[in-house]
Amino acid sequence: MKRSERLVDMTKYLMERPHTLISLPFFAQRYGAAKSSISEDLAILKHTLAGNQDGILETVAGAAGGVRYIPYLGKEHAENYLEDLAVRVQDPKRILPGNFVYLSDILGNPQDLRQIGKLIATRYAYAKVDTVMTIETKGIALAQAVARYLNVPFVTARKRSKVTEGATVSVNYISSSLDRVSKMELPTRALPKGSNVLIVDDFMKGGGTLTGMQELVHEFEGSITGICVLCEADFDKEKLVSDYLSLIKIDQINQQEKVISSKPGNFLTETDFSRF
Amino acid sequence: MKRSERLVDMTKYLMERPHTLISLPFFAQRYGAAKSSISEDLAILKHTLAGNQDGILETVAGAAGGVRYIPYLGKEHAENYLEDLAVRVQDPKRILPGNFVYLSDILGNPQDLRQIGKLIATRYAYAKVDTVMTIETKGIALAQAVARYLNVPFVTARKRSKVTEGATVSVNYISSSLDRVSKMELPTRALPKGSNVLIVDDFMKGGGTLTGMQELVHEFEGSITGICVLCEADFDKEKLVSDYLSLIKIDQINQQEKVISSKPGNFLTETDFSRF
Known part of the structure; x- marks a missing residue:
């Protein structure tokens, strides 16, 4: 040849x-x-x-x-993509009741998932990641995109008991969006004991869901390599987790005045792009 | 250069x-x-x-x-992969209560998703597909993998009302695994009217969920380009849909005797690999 x-x-x-x-x-x-x-x-x-x-x-x-x-990805690629994404996110049509933001179009777009997956995989390229973890439903696309570029499996915690999963381990967490105690679970066989886990999710308000996933990792005797979310709502309330990265930070949402503003999150400043 | x-x-x-x-x-x-x-x-x-x-x-x-x-993908690649996959599926440890099969490891493995996504994208490479549709939760990985290789968006129908989706269209369907009427829905903005939709799902028993998705497509005035599932349980009951493809067909599951047998589904015989 x-x-x-x-x-x-x-x-x-x-x-x-x-x-x-x-x-x-x-x-x-x-x-x-x-x-x-x-x-x-x-x-x-x-x-x-x-x-x-x-x-x-x-x-x-x-x-x-x-x-x-x-x-x-190089820093310039990252900056360009995230600045463009932040502009797309701050479209008032995205505002949903309860200060949520419609992101399903982005999370269902293969070209966005390619960029987002590659970006997060850049950040953790030289970290120990055995598995990417997320929680149903909208985090799944993100987990899969990251897992693809790190070439490791991903697992999905579920919010309700399903008869079709076999034995599971479950934890309680405070869903801060709803201010109530909820339950999430993962099949026992889904995650080998002692895994290094990267936690990802699509949207973070108070961080309660992330603490649930942290606890789930500990129940499996694993270590948390990092926590990374696509969008962080930075106007809402105290965060229950501190050590996380966000690709996009939403500064304010005003549903009545139809205003939403967003910018690249701490991902850019907290990522070392110097391997090139 | x-x-x-x-x-x-x-x-x-x-x-x-x-x-x-x-x-x-x-x-x-x-x-x-x-x-x-x-x-x-x-x-x-x-x-x-x-x-x-x-x-x-x-x-x-x-x-x-x-x-x-x-x-x-060429036919030989398809045959090799699906024969190998069928062997991996017929592992008795995969049998779950209710004659379900544990497939989350396959649906969480980037290398399997690459092969599966490419295979299904081969079948529909020259068909009209504007959007891939699935239903939460386990179908999402499949939809994303197919959407990646067709380079079209994917949308996820949801089984419960979520306050965080905005306006939705919902349909009822008979969940044949549970023999009861359920509801699924899709945000109004998720799917443009008149789209050509490829429906995919991870596991098919009676096909009730697929009929629900068919109806959802019709509610959006769309056309169905095809229906393709990863695994079809071919021992259970009458199917509610007829025109579908399956990558893997499971002939029998016997939970007590811990026997499960599977083989490549009709995908291989119904796909025209002759474009090479």
Whole structure:
């Protein structure tokens, strides 16, 4: 196979398997090429990704070595996307009763999910994440998008007992949007004991749901690598969690005057984009 | 930019935007290259994808022309994956009370979702699909995976009234697993009138949920392009829908004897893989 064809196939192969170590001999055999040629191919790939600030090709030396594609966005990409997203979020038509915000169009759009997934995966690219966790319903799209770029499984906590899940572990939490005690649960088999968990959710008001997920992780003897939400409502009340990132921060919602204002959240300032 | 670098970037660019027409002048400008060079690049890309039976690069001639990347898997890939998946599904540990099957690990695995999404997108690659529809909770991962490869939005019907959705349209349906009348709904703004909708779901027993989604599409004056489920339970009862595809068919479940048997569903025989 010619270099040009190898490069097409290799790019596709690596992009479909983020964070997975692929050995040079594997590629050498796949293309019937010398390892030195493969090394040259990979140098081109690495260089091109870095030039666009859109992905890192990491080389691991030694006998057990190879290459690994890390989805990783540069700061400028992140700023541009989040500033654009903040403008789209502050559309008064999005305001829903109870100071909620309609985001289902964004969370159902593959191109937004690609950008959002890649952004959050950039932040945790070099952290320990075994599993992404969210709670039904709207967080699922976000969890799946992040899991795709970290290439780890995601699990979904559920708010009601379902007969169709088998054995579960459940915790109580204070749903601060509703000011009442609720229950969430996760099937026992969904999360191996001792996992490193990244918690994500679509919308955060008081943070009660996030504390529930934190407790759920602890019940599974796991560790929390981070907490990241798409939108944070920053006008409402005291937050029950402190150590979290938000992509978008909503400063105010006034339903009567149909005003909503938002801007990029602390994600931008709290993320180290310097790996390029 | 050299051809080798162009090929890496072009592969990535097209893969991230399935079913989107990209003009030759766009690439020519992006790389500062002649249109004839870009044409040669694209011929290499097309040839490589076709050789692997993993994607079609479609050329659209004329002034408004360009190229379009169509995620499309060859028959052999489909057979291999579904046969492997069927074996994984027929693990007695998956049997849940009520003859349900635990599939959350598969529906939470990015590599499975990639294959499943690509497979279903292959079947509907040349059909009219404006939106993918599913119902919460476990269908969401499937809908998102398919939507990603068709590059269209997906919407999620909900089973309970939520105050946080704004105006909704609701329908009643017979949940045949539970033999009772239930309600599902979709926000009015979620689906434009007259959309062509692909309905997907994770698990089908009697098909009652699918009839509910069909009715929901009709309430939005839409058309149904197809119905596709991941797993079909083929031992249970009469189906309420007839025209559907299943990737996996479960022939029998015996909870007491811990036996479950499954095989690829009618998806394989009903899909035309001949576009290669």
